[in-house]
Every structure is written in C-alpha cells, then in structure tokens.
Amino acid sequence: MSTLTLHLPDGSTRELPAGSRAIDLARAIGRRLGQDALAATVNDVLCDLATELHDGDRVSIVTPASEEGRDVLRHSTAHVMAQAVTRLWPGAHFAIGPAIDDGFYYDFRLPGGARFSDEDLTRIDEEMRRIIAEDQPFVREEHSYEDGLALFADQPFKVEIISGVREGRGGEDESEVSGSVVSSYRNTESFRDLCRGPHVPSTGRLGHFALMRVAGAYWRGDEKREQLQRVYGTAWESAAALAQHLEFLEEAARRDHRILGRDLDLFSFPSELGPGLSVFHPRGGTIRRVIEEYSRSRHVAADYEFVYSPHITKSVLFETSGHLDWFSDDMYPPMELDEGQAYYLKPMNCPFHVLIFKARQRSFRELPLRLFEFGSVYRYEKSGAVHGLTRVRGMTQDDAHIFCTRGQMRDELAGLLTFVLDLLRDFGLNDFYLELSTRPEGKAVGSDEDWKVAEATLAEVAAAAGIETVLDEGGGAFYGPKISVQARDAIGRTHQLSTIQLDFQLPARFEAEYVSSENQRERPVMIHRALFGSVERFIAILVEHYAGNFPTWMAPEQVRVLGVRDDHDEYVHEVRRRLRAAGLRAVADDAHEPLGARIRRAKIEKVPYILVVGDDDVRANTVGVNSRGSDTPERGVDVDEFIARLSDEVARHGSPELSRGA
RNA sequence: GCCGGUGUGGCGCAGUUGGCAGCGCAGGCGAUUUGUAAUCGUCAGGUCGGGGGUUCGAAUCCCUCCACCGGCACCA
Structure with a gap:
C-alpha cells in the first residue's frame, strides 16, 4: 500500500504516503501545527512525533498549550x-x-x-x-x-x-x-x-x-x-x-491562613502549648462561633440530636473499636491511673456515640438516629506533619454518627450528600467533586460481602448526586469505604472537606442492636460523617478562600464607626449602639488620629463596612458608608436604612430558611 | 519520624574579617481636630530560639536540643 488513510479528531481523514510519521501529519495539516507539535496521540496512545503511522490510525497532534x-x-x-x-x-x-x-x-x-x-x-x-x-x-x-x-x-x-x-x-x-x-x-x-x-x-x-x-x-x-x-x-x-x-x-502565599491569622488577630500557636495546638483569639473566636452556631441550626433542622462526650477514656473503648490496633502510634500515650488503668485522650468520637446508642434498648422506630457533637479530639501527629490549622494535634470535629437499618442507608446517604453540599454552599464554596475511596488492602476489617455492599451503595449514591466522581482505590478507612467531598476554592485549589463513611464494623464490635418490627434483634449500620472535617481546618480553608475578606455574616467585625473630629464621638457611639442593638458587630474607633489613618487601619483589618460620620451626619441622622471592595463611599445614608440593609445581608447568608435553595 | 532550610523586640528586617544590638511598622504618652488608605514629637520594648563549648571577648565559630518553613512518609 502506498498511502495511509489517517483519521483526525475532527472526523476528517487525510492521506499520507506510507512510512509517514506523526510529524509529517502535523506538517501536512499546517505549517504552524508542524512547528508547534510536541507529540501525538495515535489510537489514544500518547507517543513521539517520530512514531511511524499505519493505515487507519486515529491521530491527534499534541501541542504545548494542552494538558x-x-x-x-x-x-x-x-x-x-x-x-x-x-x-x-x-x-x-x-x-x-x-x-x-x-x-x-x-x-x-x-x-x-x-x-x-x-x-x-x-x-x-x-x-x-x-x-x-x-x-x-x-x-x-x-x-x-x-x-x-x-x-x-x-x-x-x-x-x-x-x-x-x-x-x-x-x-x-x-x-x-x-x-x-x-x-x-x-x-x-x-x-x-x-x-x-x-x-x-x-x-x-x-x-x-x-x-x-x-x-x-x-x-x-x-x-x-x-x-x-x-x-x-x-x-x-x-x-x-x-x-x-x-x-x-x-497569590496563594498572600492568602496563607497562618499569615492572615496572625495579621487579622484570629488565632495563634503559642510555643508554650506545643506543635499543632492553637488558640483562637476574640476575632477568630467570633468567626468560629458564627460558623458553629450556623452549623448547629442546620443540624437541628435536619433532625440531628446533640450529644456530648468526655475527652479521655479508659483504653477498653479503643480496644473494642480497634483503633488501638491501628493507630496507637498516632495517639497520645496513655496516662496510667487507678492501679495501672490506662486512660487515653480521645482521637475520635465514634465509639462514644456508639455507647450512647447502646445506653438503652433501641427500637427500629428511633432510626435513623443521628447523633451530633462538636467533638474535640487529640492526635499525636508526627512532628513533620503539623501545618498551621490544617494539620494539628488538637482539633474539633463537627462529627455525627447516624445509626440506621440496612434498608435505610441508601436514602440516608443520599439525603446526607444533599445536606452536605447545601451547607458547604452556604459558606461560599460551590465547586465540588466527589471522591469514592474503597477498601484498603491489607488493613481492612470485615467481610468481603459487607465491603462489597458498602462500596456499591456509596457508588450508587455518588452517581445519583450527578457530581463528577473520581475513584480513590484503597483509600478507605479500615472499617469502611467513604465518599469525600472535594471543594475548589477561589483560586482553584482543591481541599478535601466532608467525608461520609459507611461502617458495618463498629456496630458489630460493640454489639450494637435495635429491635426490629418483627421483634428481632438487628444490627444497625453506622454512617460516620464530618462536614467541615475539623472546624480549625475549615476555618483555615475559608480564610484562604476569602483571603481574609469574610462575608459580612461571618466577619468578626462587621462595621467600624469613625468620627471626623472627636466632637463627633458622641454620635459615633450612638450609631454603634444602634448597630449593636440590631445584632450587628460594630466597633467605634475614636483614636485621636487623622481620619485617613483610621480608615486605612480599618481597610487593612478587612472590615466590610466603614462608617464615617461628621457634622452633616449628626445633623441629618445619617452615615457615610465605605464598603469593602469599593473605592467610592456613599454619603448621607440614613442610619436605619443602613441597619436594615446590613441586617438583610446578614440574614440572607446566615439563616437556614433563606439560604436553603434560595 | 526522615531530608533540606530558617530562628535578632508583637510584625517586617539590618548587623562587615568575632569588638558598645540597630531601623521601620505596631505599642504607651503628649501635641494635633482631621469628610474617606499612613499628622508630628516623645518614651518604652531584646538572656540575638534554649543549653553547652571555643575565645580576653560570640548574634557572628563549634556541638546539641527545640520551634518554624518546604518536601517525603503518615493521615481513623
């Protein structure tokens, strides 16, 4: 045969002499493509331009500006x-x-x-x-x-x-x-x-x-x-x-939460505490409280029950759960008390919630039972692993465990996934994909059958969610597979946030049971889920996502009020009092400094609204509004109108009723 | 944990061949009275990450530990 027929990606074909190489095809298509070409894909296999082509090959030319x-x-x-x-x-x-x-x-x-x-x-x-x-x-x-x-x-x-x-x-x-x-x-x-x-x-x-x-x-x-x-x-x-x-x-470095956390006075890592241990300052504490309160309100609305558990426990709990077998090196060493009784700082909350489930006999009528806790856990992370708020030794998980029947788990998981994505969207994250992590070979417990069912159920739910899903082979926990939600932030980085794990093992290890409608003792299925992962890490991600410019509803300080001269101070404090009475976080800056300096400070501190008041405002009961991100201040805004405007902005972002699907 | 790097007031930095620890910002005080991103002056603040060593003398050279940074490994 003296010519080759080659199929191009656009569906067209091209004839070249026998013995032609990929580079010859690129040149034949166009001089420019011939110059740009780096490689080729021949029948879906990436290869060199020098690759010899064969009759009927599907060929596309690879140019530099492509993956x-x-x-x-x-x-x-x-x-x-x-x-x-x-x-x-x-x-x-x-x-x-x-x-x-x-x-x-x-x-x-x-x-x-x-x-x-x-x-x-x-x-x-x-x-x-x-x-x-x-x-x-x-x-x-x-x-x-x-x-x-x-x-x-x-x-x-x-x-x-x-x-x-x-x-x-x-x-x-x-x-x-x-x-x-x-x-x-x-x-x-x-x-x-x-x-x-x-x-x-x-x-x-x-x-x-x-x-x-x-x-x-x-x-x-x-x-x-x-x-x-x-x-x-x-x-x-x-x-x-x-x-x-x-x-x-x-840009990523400018957003680094460790830097912004210090500059904005949100949190710190005192060396007196040790690596990976943080303290939240009043400003960071406010952000955290708002986030936690919002999460609580959403969980109440989704029929979660709120529980509490201690930070330490006798070793038997983690012996039963199996965690000591797998993770003892990553746990703080035990303290010996009461004649050799070992107590551990808790590295996770699930066994406690199982005990709450087991505290009395449970009926199928109670299921699904959803137990939620902001649970603080301590993990002895290796010294090289700690990193800002994203990898710490002490953290608080927004942790919940759902106990349900096998028949309920599919619907429960599907509803959960919707709940998770809705909540994350409320925090301004809206670009997601899912990761499905399967059985980790060699370090998994449980029967093949259980794993198969669990993996299939999660895969089904992920598929039904209609969101891009990637497979993470062998990435599951020792007791069950998981779906994790990956979120892309404002500059396109992805962060693993929520995890949803299906678990048949812990209920069995703890012999958890409920009484079925047929009056039989049955074993519940357990779903582990954390939406933020850890609250600390979630805050780190939000700091970087927003570059410290938290939306008004989360901002530690929503409004700063400045007087033009100090004889406006009385009115400054009056405006501030009215803002606070309306539930807004407002601060007055009456330092004896030029206005420009005080505005600059408020801008650097990323306060969403700066109100400037002078003679005109005192006379007319108004404020000048300098909004974050805008360089043209509004003058003469009525105080009540401003309060209404701001309250509305906060309510729209912060209430379950309005933010859900609104 | 491993490899490499960095540790000087709260923050950002300077500090020659070893020879009196400095600057800016932030902070206190005083003056200034300011309509949208830095008013002026003044004061205070440091066991130079900790410990050990060399030296007449160490922020500076050596040893060691700690913390942090970038990776690796780990991540219930």
Missing part, C-alpha cells in the same frame, strides 16, 4: 534536569523524574552522599539552559531486557526498575519496560534515560521552567528505604504561562 502537551514538556524538562545534574555531579544516580501538576521533579543520589543546596539550584538551572541551547534530540531506542540492564549498569535505581518489572513487581501501565522490551531516550552519546516517553523532539523546545526547591523523598515512596534528593521544578508552554503560575503561587 498532554504540558505533561510531555514537563517530563522532557525533567530529563534535561537529570542530564544537567549528571554533568555537574559525575557519578550521580538518578531514580525517577515524572511530570506532576504544574511541573516535574527528579530524584537523585549524589556521589559521596552530597546534598543539593539552594545555590546548587542556580547551577543546575544554568546547566539546563545550556542543554536547551544545544537543542539535543530526544531519540527513542528499544532494547532487550539484557541490553537494558547492561546500558544502565551504572544506575542502580534504573536496574531495579528494569528487573522489578521483569520479576512481575510493579508491572503497572506506566512502566518503562513492557514484556521484554526496554525503552530509553538518548539526548547525547553520554546521556540517556530509561523512559517510556513520549518526549518533545529536541531540548530546544523547552525553556519556560523554574526550579523551585529541593526536598527529601524516599525511594519508591517507602520510608524504610533510602531517602533521595528531590528537585522540584515548574514548566510551562510559554513565558506568559510560567509568569502566570508564579503569580498564582504569590
């Missing part, structure tokens, strides 16, 4: 980095270097146990730019298993990868080795890397990258194995895209 294109150029940039490092540190061993979100990394072992310093990043960067200027080709070569081992004989990590695949370990689809064929990419006579590809045609196509940081990383992610030196970089298709990403990182 696949960025992946290819990031992965190729990682290879360039590996070459740069081996040039600078002859004898360096390199392990793996994949593309990741926003960039790439590569793991190295330097000769003599040397470590990268920050200055080394600059040297590596410069060397990489030299390699890019040399415009070295990426040449794919395939070798036999034995030749592959010989080629990489001086690279022990590569040898391990090659032989590992051969021995059937880690034969996943991302492998560089398939069957007996080992593929590599060669840039120069002296540098090649084991790789499945694809890569850009030559290093000259790269260059919009920045090396970010060096970090330690365990070989193969296993903490029992050697720790390597990992260099992270970011890489993009254009200088503009790179600049935009760096700007995004700066």
Whole structure:
C-alpha cells in the first residue's frame, strides 16, 4: 500500500504516503501545527512525533498549550534536569523524574552522599539552559531486557526498575519496560534515560521552567528505604504561562491562613502549648462561633440530636473499636491511673456515640438516629506533619454518627450528600467533586460481602448526586469505604472537606442492636460523617478562600464607626449602639488620629463596612458608608436604612430558611 | 519520624574579617481636630530560639536540643 488513510479528531481523514510519521501529519495539516507539535496521540496512545503511522490510525497532534502537551514538556524538562545534574555531579544516580501538576521533579543520589543546596539550584538551572541551547534530540531506542540492564549498569535505581518489572513487581501501565522490551531516550552519546516517553523532539523546545526547591523523598515512596534528593521544578508552554503560575503561587502565599491569622488577630500557636495546638483569639473566636452556631441550626433542622462526650477514656473503648490496633502510634500515650488503668485522650468520637446508642434498648422506630457533637479530639501527629490549622494535634470535629437499618442507608446517604453540599454552599464554596475511596488492602476489617455492599451503595449514591466522581482505590478507612467531598476554592485549589463513611464494623464490635418490627434483634449500620472535617481546618480553608475578606455574616467585625473630629464621638457611639442593638458587630474607633489613618487601619483589618460620620451626619441622622471592595463611599445614608440593609445581608447568608435553595 | 532550610523586640528586617544590638511598622504618652488608605514629637520594648563549648571577648565559630518553613512518609 502506498498511502495511509489517517483519521483526525475532527472526523476528517487525510492521506499520507506510507512510512509517514506523526510529524509529517502535523506538517501536512499546517505549517504552524508542524512547528508547534510536541507529540501525538495515535489510537489514544500518547507517543513521539517520530512514531511511524499505519493505515487507519486515529491521530491527534499534541501541542504545548494542552494538558498532554504540558505533561510531555514537563517530563522532557525533567530529563534535561537529570542530564544537567549528571554533568555537574559525575557519578550521580538518578531514580525517577515524572511530570506532576504544574511541573516535574527528579530524584537523585549524589556521589559521596552530597546534598543539593539552594545555590546548587542556580547551577543546575544554568546547566539546563545550556542543554536547551544545544537543542539535543530526544531519540527513542528499544532494547532487550539484557541490553537494558547492561546500558544502565551504572544506575542502580534504573536496574531495579528494569528487573522489578521483569520479576512481575510493579508491572503497572506506566512502566518503562513492557514484556521484554526496554525503552530509553538518548539526548547525547553520554546521556540517556530509561523512559517510556513520549518526549518533545529536541531540548530546544523547552525553556519556560523554574526550579523551585529541593526536598527529601524516599525511594519508591517507602520510608524504610533510602531517602533521595528531590528537585522540584515548574514548566510551562510559554513565558506568559510560567509568569502566570508564579503569580498564582504569590497569590496563594498572600492568602496563607497562618499569615492572615496572625495579621487579622484570629488565632495563634503559642510555643508554650506545643506543635499543632492553637488558640483562637476574640476575632477568630467570633468567626468560629458564627460558623458553629450556623452549623448547629442546620443540624437541628435536619433532625440531628446533640450529644456530648468526655475527652479521655479508659483504653477498653479503643480496644473494642480497634483503633488501638491501628493507630496507637498516632495517639497520645496513655496516662496510667487507678492501679495501672490506662486512660487515653480521645482521637475520635465514634465509639462514644456508639455507647450512647447502646445506653438503652433501641427500637427500629428511633432510626435513623443521628447523633451530633462538636467533638474535640487529640492526635499525636508526627512532628513533620503539623501545618498551621490544617494539620494539628488538637482539633474539633463537627462529627455525627447516624445509626440506621440496612434498608435505610441508601436514602440516608443520599439525603446526607444533599445536606452536605447545601451547607458547604452556604459558606461560599460551590465547586465540588466527589471522591469514592474503597477498601484498603491489607488493613481492612470485615467481610468481603459487607465491603462489597458498602462500596456499591456509596457508588450508587455518588452517581445519583450527578457530581463528577473520581475513584480513590484503597483509600478507605479500615472499617469502611467513604465518599469525600472535594471543594475548589477561589483560586482553584482543591481541599478535601466532608467525608461520609459507611461502617458495618463498629456496630458489630460493640454489639450494637435495635429491635426490629418483627421483634428481632438487628444490627444497625453506622454512617460516620464530618462536614467541615475539623472546624480549625475549615476555618483555615475559608480564610484562604476569602483571603481574609469574610462575608459580612461571618466577619468578626462587621462595621467600624469613625468620627471626623472627636466632637463627633458622641454620635459615633450612638450609631454603634444602634448597630449593636440590631445584632450587628460594630466597633467605634475614636483614636485621636487623622481620619485617613483610621480608615486605612480599618481597610487593612478587612472590615466590610466603614462608617464615617461628621457634622452633616449628626445633623441629618445619617452615615457615610465605605464598603469593602469599593473605592467610592456613599454619603448621607440614613442610619436605619443602613441597619436594615446590613441586617438583610446578614440574614440572607446566615439563616437556614433563606439560604436553603434560595 | 526522615531530608533540606530558617530562628535578632508583637510584625517586617539590618548587623562587615568575632569588638558598645540597630531601623521601620505596631505599642504607651503628649501635641494635633482631621469628610474617606499612613499628622508630628516623645518614651518604652531584646538572656540575638534554649543549653553547652571555643575565645580576653560570640548574634557572628563549634556541638546539641527545640520551634518554624518546604518536601517525603503518615493521615481513623
């Protein structure tokens, strides 16, 4: 056959001479595409532009400004980095270097146990730019298993990868080795890397990258194995895209809740308390109280019962629950009391709620029984894990456990998911996807049958919710699978928020029972759920989502009242008194400073409304309104009208009746 | 826990080859009386993360511990 018929993504076909490669197709389609092309997808497989095409192939050309294109150029940039490092540190061993979100990394072992310093990043960067200027080709070569081992004989990590695949370990689809064929990419006579590809045609196509940081990383992610030196970089298709990403990182840094928490006087981590232990200051405390009160009101409306449990318990509770078997290393060590009785600080609330369920005989008529508690828990997080309010050693969960029959669980879960999403939307989060986490192999308890039913039920409910759902294989808890709600924040980052877990195990371990309509003792199903996760972490996410500009209903201080001169102070306090009488959080600033300075301070403190009052206002019973985010103040607003306006704004965001579906 | 980095008034920073710990903001006090993002002056505030060592002398050099930051691992 002398011509090939190729199918393009738009449904059209194109004829090319036999023996044509993907790059020939790109050039045939257009000169510009020929120049832009980085790789191709042939019959849904990503591959090099040099790939030879066959009659009937479905081909699309991969260009830089696409997910696949960025992946290819990031992965190729990682290879360039590996070459740069081996040039600078002859004898360096390199392990793996994949593309990741926003960039790439590569793991190295330097000769003599040397470590990268920050200055080394600059040297590596410069060397990489030299390699890019040399415009070295990426040449794919395939070798036999034995030749592959010989080629990489001086690279022990590569040898391990090659032989590992051969021995059937880690034969996943991302492998560089398939069957007996080992593929590599060669840039120069002296540098090649084991790789499945694809890569850009030559290093000259790269260059919009920045090396970010060096970090330690365990070989193969296993903490029992050697720790390597990992260099992270970011890489993009254009200088503009790179600049935009760096700007995004700066924006994220400006929103950092640890910084804003201090600047806005919300919370702190006194070193006297220890790592991961926070205190909430009055302003942060107000935000927290508003959030908690709102959550309570929504839970009341959804037929939850409110319960309370102590912070410590005898060990038997966590022996029965099984948590001591799994998590004792992550719990605060026990205190020995009463002749050797061990008491533990509680790391979670569920066993307490089971005891409340078991406190008396339960009838099917009581189910579903929904027990809610803002439960403070303590977990001995490893020292390297604590992070601001998002990973702490003491936190409060908005925790509830729902006891229901097997027949009820599907509807209960479906209703719960709606409840969760509604509540999160009320806090201004509205871009979600779900994650379905299944049985963790090797660390799960319970029968296969129970797990199957639980996973299937959750999958069904997730599907019915009509929200994008991704599978998290093996990510469930030891006692059951879970759905977690992932929320995207104002700058597009995702945070795992609510988790909903289905559990057949704890009721069995505690021998929880209810009496059915047939007068039989039956075992209830338990649903664990936390909507905020931890209140502390939720607040951290909201601080960053809003960049500290909390909506008025949550703002610690809603209004600040300033007089133009101090002889307006009496009226200032009068206005403040009326605002507070209307239930608004108002503060007067009567410091003897110029108005501009006091306005500036209020703006920096992100107060939603600044009221300025002067002679005209005293005379007319009005205020000047300077709203956050607006640079044109309103003058002469009637005080009662302002109060009504603000009360309405707060009520619309903060009441269950109005916010639900409104 | 592991790898790397950083610790100087509340915050942000400066501090030469080891030689009297400084600046700005914030804070107190006084003056100023201001219509929409910084009035002026003045005062106070530090065991330079803790401990040990070297030295005539340490914020500075060495050891060690702690905390924090970035990752890894972990995350009921």
